[in-house]
Amino acid sequence: MSNSDTGQHIAxxxxxxxxxxxxLIMKMGGLVEVAILDGARSLETRDVELAEEVRKNDKxxxxxxxxxxxxxxxxxxxxxxxxxxxxxxxxxxxxxxNLERVGDYAKNMAKRTSVLAEMPRMDGSEAGLRRMAKxxxxxxxxxxxxxxxxxxxxxxxxxxRDLDVDQMYNALFRExxxxxxxxxxxxxxxxxxxxxxxxxxxxxxxxxxxxxxxIYLVTGELPEDARPKDDQTPFAxxxxxx
Amino acid sequence: MSNSDTGQHIAxxxxxxxxxxxxLIMKMGGLVEVAILDGARSLETRDVELAEEVRKNDKxxxxxxxxxxxxxxxxxxxxxxxxxxxxxxxxxxxxxxNLERVGDYAKNMAKRTSVLAEMPRMDGSEAGLRRMAKxxxxxxxxxxxxxxxxxxxxxxxxxxRDLDVDQMYNALFRExxxxxxxxxxxxxxxxxxxxxxxxxxxxxxxxxxxxxxxIYLVTGELPEDARPKDDQTPFAxxxxxx
Numbered sequence: 001m002s003n004s005d006t007g008q009h010i011a012x013x014x015x016x017x018x019x020x021x022x023x024l025i026m027k028m029g030g031l032v033e034v035a036i037l038d039g040a041r042s043l044e045t046r047d048v049e050l051a052e053e054v055r056k057n058d059k060x061x062x063x064x065x066x067x068x069x070x071x072x073x074x075x076x077x078x079x080x081x082x083x084x085x086x087x088x089x090x091x092x093x094x095x096x097x098n099l100e101r102v103g104d105y106a107k108n109m110a111k112r113t114s115v116l117a118e119m120p121r122m123d124g125s126e127a128g129l130r131r132m133a134k135x136x137x138x139x140x141x142x143x144x145x146x147x148x149x150x151x152x153x154x155x156x157x158x159x160x161r162d163l164d165v166d167q168m169y170n171a172l173f174r175e176x177x178x179x180x181x182x183x184x185x186x187x188x189x190x191x192x193x194x195x196x197x198x199x200x201x202x203x204x205x206x207x208x209x210x211x212x213x214x215i216y217l218v219t220g221e222l223p224e225d226a227r228p229k230d231d232q233t234p235f236a237x238x239x240x241x242x
Numbered sequence: 243m244s245n246s247d248t249g250q251h252i253a254x255x256x257x258x259x260x261x262x263x264x265x266l267i268m269k270m271g272g273l274v275e276v277a278i279l280d281g282a283r284s285l286e287t288r289d290v291e292l293a294e295e296v297r298k299n300d301k302x303x304x305x306x307x308x309x310x311x312x313x314x315x316x317x318x319x320x321x322x323x324x325x326x327x328x329x330x331x332x333x334x335x336x337x338x339x340n341l342e343r344v345g346d347y348a349k350n351m352a353k354r355t356s357v358l359a360e361m362p363r364m365d366g367s368e369a370g371l372r373r374m375a376k377x378x379x380x381x382x383x384x385x386x387x388x389x390x391x392x393x394x395x396x397x398x399x400x401x402x403r404d405l406d407v408d409q410m411y412n413a414l415f416r417e418x419x420x421x422x423x424x425x426x427x428x429x430x431x432x433x434x435x436x437x438x439x440x441x442x443x444x445x446x447x448x449x450x451x452x453x454x455x456x457i458y459l460v461t462g463e464l465p466e467d468a469r470p471k472d473d474q475t476p477f478a479x480x481x482x483x484x
Contacts (some may be wrong), residue, residue, distance in 0.1 A: 010456045066464075069332075072333055073328060073329070074329060076332075077323075077324045077325070077328050080322035081319075082319045083319070086315060086319050087315070090311075090315055090335075093332075093335070094339075097336075097339065119293065173433075176433075177429060177430060177433065180422065180426070180429045181426045181429055184422070184426070187419060187422045187423055187429070189420075190420060191415075191419065191433075192475075194433065194436075194437075195440065195475075198437065198440075201276060222308075224284075225401060233434075233437075
């Protein structure tokens, strides 16, 4: 990737800027991964302090997003990149935005810990959410690896894994409906848990967006096929509930 | 805004590109406004054909988003804009992304029309959703006006109105909880309606993001204060339900 061996001053200045931006993206990605896992763990263990930590760390994530946006804008202005270099910077801006959104969803998940801690446990659902969050965190890790290594085939793999997340969400949705019908006291906790499950499913969509940017960077084209999508809940009716 | 009277060839070429991009943004904004209103109307009147139209139009919105992204990238590469011009293009990219997301939420709303049409009506909730959607559409219209006119104070006004949307959402959330506790047969339709209400509330957040970009464009800074936020549902417990 480095152009420094070509001796072009402009190109190597761009490379230095880019390296700085990539380092910040990886730092931000690490924080977002932690936020996903800690957010889900705070829910399951009803750990209000951990939830508070997730909320605090989200401020660091937001600050990194702004910093990356600024450096990218300065890089475009100073280096006037074209072709692959420009495409890289524009992809970085998109990945940056998607990372921030995932962090935001993790923060929203943690935010509900204190209220859920006051309510009856929905047997197994918190663990189901934690598994779903763990899956998304793994996808994010691999998506960022794919980005750093310019590995389009790894990005394709991660993208396909989003189907699993969608299916985990569908299973949880049906579980919540059943709990609510069994006992009206389950309605409020299940509304909150459903909200969280939907947010985790959305995190998966944002990781998928990151993968699409990686594929675009490497191949020059966004994937042709629409993203695999398996949220069946728009069509869920009571009849389907066991 | 035009630099053509300075006689600079580069600058006026940039202005022509920018004009083209702005025209496409406004076209896209118009389509998204229609999608919001039609999506909510299709739900309320249980009009499956109208819902199908919203889904089809979303493809046009997505195509416009891609087209705008491409022209913006080409403009950066060819014109190497700096300072205000660069800031403009980067803001356009963000506004573009936010518009696409709002369109996506409208499509998701329409998608649930056919399943909700098979279920009992929740008295007044569909109308409540339609009023909320109408409010968001009005905000979007004004946000785009603020963008075209570089009117930071209008953008501030629109941003403040998002509080109303958040409050409408909170009221609907409590309404859904009540319906579900009254009768378990209301649980499934209310889960869908809650999902839709949350999406409309999120549309408001994206319109707010657009306003923040307008403020950034005009003043050079993002608004200092965190965005006004009034989603109280993370803290809603059964005790609060009438």
